[in-house]
Amino acid sequence: MSDLKESGKAFDKKLFRRLLQYTNPYAFTFYGVAFTAIILSAFAVLRPVLVGVLVDEAIKMADAQKLLNLTLILLAVLIGEVTSQLTFNYFANWLGESVIRDVRVKLFHHMTHFKMAYFDESSIGILVTRAVADMQRIGEIFSQGFFVIVSDLLKMFVVGGVMLYLNWRLSLIVFAVLPIILYATRLFQRAMKGAFTEVRAQVAQLNSFVQERISGMKVVQLFNRAAAEKKAFEEINEKHTKAWLKTVWYNSVFFPVADIVSSITIGMIVWYGGLQNISGISANEYGTIFTFILLSEMLFRPLRQIADKFNTLQMGMVAAARVFKILDTQDQTETGGHTDLPQIEGNIAFEKVVFGYLPDEPVLKGISFEVSKGETLAIVGATGAGKSTIINLLNRFYGIQSGRISIDGHSISDLSLAGLRSHIALVLQDVFLFADTIENNISLGNPEISISEIEAAAKEIGVHDFIASLPGGYQFNVKERGGMLSSGQRQLIAFLRAYVTKPSILVLDEATSSIDSTSEQLIQKATDTITNGRTSIVIAHRLATIKQASNILVMESGRIVEQGTHEALLKKGGYYKNLYEAQFLQVAVGE
Numbered sequence: 001m002s003d004l005k006e007s008g009k010a011f012d013k014k015l016f017r018r019l020l021q022y023t024n025p026y027a028f029t030f031y032g033v034a035f036t037a038i039i040l041s042a043f044a045v046l047r048p049v050l051v052g053v054l055v056d057e058a059i060k061m062a063d064a065q066k067l068l069n070l071t072l073i074l075l076a077v078l079i080g081e082v083t084s085q086l087t088f089n090y091f092a093n094w095l096g097e098s099v100i101r102d103v104r105v106k107l108f109h110h111m112t113h114f115k116m117a118y119f120d121e122s123s124i125g126i127l128v129t130r131a132v133a134d135m136q137r138i139g140e141i142f143s144q145g146f147f148v149i150v151s152d153l154l155k156m157f158v159v160g161g162v163m164l165y166l167n168w169r170l171s172l173i174v175f176a177v178l179p180i181i182l183y184a185t186r187l188f189q190r191a192m193k194g195a196f197t198e199v200r201a202q203v204a205q206l207n208s209f210v211q212e213r214i215s216g217m218k219v220v221q222l223f224n225r226a227a228a229e230k231k232a233f234e235e236i237n238e239k240h241t242k243a244w245l246k247t248v249w250y251n252s253v254f255f256p257v258a259d260i261v262s263s264i265t266i267g268m269i270v271w272y273g274g275l276q277n278i279s280g281i282s283a284n285e286y287g288t289i290f291t292f293i294l295l296s297e298m299l300f301r302p303l304r305q306i307a308d309k310f311n312t313l314q315m316g317m318v319a320a321a322r323v324f325k326i327l328d329t330q331d332q333t334e335t336g337g338h339t340d341l342p343q344i345e346g347n348i349a350f351e352k353v354v355f356g357y358l359p360d361e362p363v364l365k366g367i368s369f370e371v372s373k374g375e376t377l378a379i380v381g382a383t384g385a386g387k388s389t390i391i392n393l394l395n396r397f398y399g400i401q402s403g404r405i406s407i408d409g410h411s412i413s414d415l416s417l418a419g420l421r422s423h424i425a426l427v428l429q430d431v432f433l434f435a436d437t438i439e440n441n442i443s444l445g446n447p448e449i450s451i452s453e454i455e456a457a458a459k460e461i462g463v464h465d466f467i468a469s470l471p472g473g474y475q476f477n478v479k480e481r482g483g484m485l486s487s488g489q490r491q492l493i494a495f496l497r498a499y500v501t502k503p504s505i506l507v508l509d510e511a512t513s514s515i516d517s518t519s520e521q522l523i524q525k526a527t528d529t530i531t532n533g534r535t536s537i538v539i540a541h542r543l544a545t546i547k548q549a550s551n552i553l554v555m556e557s558g559r560i561v562e563q564g565t566h567e568a569l570l571k572k573g574g575y576y577k578n579l580y581e582a583q584f585l586q587v588a589v590g591e
Contacts, residue, residue, distance in 0.1 A: 002058055005439070012317060017140065019320050022099045029095050036088040037151035041158045043081035044298060049162065050074045082589050088151070096142035100135045103323065107131055110327055116397040117357070118329070125208025130323055133203060133326050137319035145313035152302035159299045163292065170269055174299060177265045181258060188254040189310050195246045196315045200322065202240040209236050247311075262300040266293055340419040345373040345408050346504045346535030348394070353403035355393060363389050365558040366403065369551075376548065378540040380579060381555035387539045391509050394537070396423060407505070425498035426507045431490040433482030438467055439474040441482075442497045443577030449500050457500045461526040463492045488523065495526040508534045546580075554579065 023030045054070045057063065108131060142545060152174065162172040213220060213229055220229055269292045284565075348371040356362040364386045371377045379387045392398050393405060405412050412420055433441050443449040452473060458464035470476040482490045498506060508527070540546045548564045554562035554576045555570070562569055562576050569576035 012321070015317060015321055015324070018324065019099075019138070022102055023095065023142075025102075026095055026098055029091055029098075033088060033091050033095060033147050034150065036091070037147060037154060038082055039084045040081065040088060040140060040151055041154035043077055043084060044155050045075065045158050045162050045295070046077045046079070048291045048294030048298065048574070049166075050077060051294060052166075052287035054366055055287035055290050057287075083139050088147070092147045093139075093143040094262075096139035099142060100139040103138060104131060104135045107135075107323060107327060114329075115399075116392070120357070123208040123212075125211035126204045127326075128211060129204040129207045130326055133207070134319035134323055137200075137316045138323065139316075140312050141316035141320070145309050145316055146273065148309045149306050150314065152306050156299055156302050159295050161301075162296055166291060167288055170272060170288070173268050173272055174265055174296050177261055178299075178303075181261055181300065184254060185303060185306070185310075191250050192247060192311045193314045193318075195243065195250060195309065197318050198243045199240075199247065200315070200318050202236075202243045205241050206236055209233060258300065258303065262297065265296055265300070269293060269296060301372050339410060339415050341408070341410065341415065341423070344423050344504045346374050346423075347408050348505065348535060348537070349369070349404075349406045350390070351404040351406070353393065353400050353405060355389060355398065355400045355403075357398070359401075360416050362401070363558050367555075367558070368403075369553055369560060369563065371535055371537065371551070372395045374533055375537055375550035376536040376538060378538045378546055378549035378552045379555060380540050380546065380552060380576070382579075384557075385555040386558045388509055391426065391507050391537065391539065394505075394507065395421060395426060404581075422501075424507060425503035425505070426509065427491070427494045427498050428509050431482065431487075431494040433478050433485070433490055433493060435477065435480040437472075437477055438470070438473045438493060441478060441493060442474075442500060445499070448457070454496070454500055458496055461495060461499055461529040462522055463496055465527060466492060466522065491523055495523065495530060499526075499530045500501060504534065506531055507531070508536065508538045552576065 029382070050070060050073060054067065054074070057066055057070075061068065111127065160171075163174060205261075209232070213233075220226060262513060270289065283387065289558055346554065350367055350369050352366045352368055353364055354362055355364045355368050367386070367390075369377070379390065381387055389398075393400055394412070396417060399413075407415070407420075407423075439451055439454060442454050454474065455464060458467055467473055467476075476484075478484050478490075478493075482493070485493070508531075540549070540552070546552065551567065552566060552569060553560050562572065564572070570580065
């Protein structure tokens with residue numbers, strides 16, 4: 001779905017029809033609100049007509065009984081109008097909120113299935129804006145835009161018809177001014193459409209900037225970047241302010257002009273209507289003048305409101321175009337085949353696998369290796385050698401360019417994605433914890449994992465005492481990204497999270513690095529426990545893990561340059577020995 005700015009349209013009918021499809025589950029409410037809009041137009045016109053009748057037939061004729069009767073009728077009309085307006089406002093807003101709830105859920109579900117490459121290239125702040133702020137704008141299409149515009153248009157048509165019926169001469173005065181207002185409104189709408197598109201773009205940029213700086217606040221402060229970031233923020237904020245001020249300027253010009261034209265029209269009605277009465281053309285119809293004054297205000301006020309509400313509608317349409325652009329993005333991870341393996345042995349094979357994050361820059365250059373059931377494979381190598389890429393491909397975060405990856409002889413591309421990942425547990429060096437309790441961070445909301453199972457698993461891998469020592473134990477809230485815990489403690493939670501899923505394949509991606517000495521023994525025990533009897537792939541960092549591995553792959557520039565056991569590779573005296581002496585010997589001496 002193209003952006004409104006790209007389409008050049010003030011109102012994209014195709015986009016609006018697509019949006020209306022989300023009201024289908026609420027068809028009864030939709031048509032009910034539309035019907036209420038019709039009733040509102042009738043009630044609105046009745047008030048000034050009754051006022052005119054009351055002036056001519058009750059006040060002027062000094063008929064107290066008729067005055068009482070007409071006043072009671074007018075009161076009943078007012079009560080009916082207020083009731084209809086309340087119903088209209090509530091259900092129009094209810095419909096809008098229901099629609100954005102459904103669209104937001106669909107958008108979130110869609111984004112959770114994107115390939116990792118999509119998030120590598122996308123701003124998180126902009127995606128958050130699409131899922132939150134833009135959704136509210138879409139809801140306003142129904143609560144403050146479309147239905148209000150329809151209601152106002154109905155009022156205008158009814159008002160125009162009543163005017164012609166009451167006095168066609170006075171009607172011509174009012175209708176003569178309408179083209180001026182309509183032309184000004186059209187210019188206003190076109191200007192505001194471009195302004196609102198710019199506003200949404202600046203809001204997204206502002207959100208993205210703030211989100212990234214808050215997430216990276218340690219880096220900002222550590223490198224004394226506060227002043228520089230403040231200056232950069234001032235520039236972005238200035239663009240945001242200018243975009244909004246442009247909309248303020250257009251409003252400041254249009255609405256006073258509309259008010260002046262409306263006031264001039266009322267003056268002309270009073271002058272010409274009074275002249276008609278003085279000349280005897282419409283004698284004894286003072287109530288008609290009162291009615292026309294009220295009706296003209298009702299005619300021009302909806303025009304001004306339509307311009308304002310059309311702005312709301314346009315902002316919602318711009319937001320909808322951006323949201324639908326994401327929904328139309330076909331960058332989702334392929335779910336693969338329909339094969340589900342209830343249980344697997346854990347035999348893994350890479351056969352001449354070639355992959356690159358960029359098409360012409362391969363990271364893995366035809367690597368092949370096997371891991372048998374229950375074995376532990378360690379992968380070592382310099383940064384950028386392709387170690388973590390192997391893990392990403394095994395979990396199908398990215399698709400390979402050529403070659404084959406298989407588990408128990410089944411190509412992973414033939415397995416369902418959910419089924420594949422249900423057999424694999426991954427522990428990363430950079431552990432991500434949600435702002436929630438330890439229990440929920442371990443179970444991740446899986447109802448099949450009970451608190452008793454979590455406690456039993458924690459005792460098995462030796463982390464129960466650590467968790468129990470925290471305030472609230474398993475109900476301790478770790479706050480955003482686990483900020484209340486040390487890096488070693490977060491690692492222990494990640495180990496427990498992996499262990500409770502009872503995986504057949506365990507992957508540790510630098511999971512034992514960057515830990516404090518207190519947590520090191522606990523993590524080593526946890527590693528021994530959860531890798532026992534399981535096929536494990538370890539991107540190695542700690543010396544103990546290297547020594548115990550069944551096989552070690554040594555990688556350099558996307559290729560496997562050596563492989564074997566720790567002792568065998570040391571005897572070779574090749575790349576691994578040099579790497580061991582450079583990176584691990586100091587650790588060995590310390591141990």
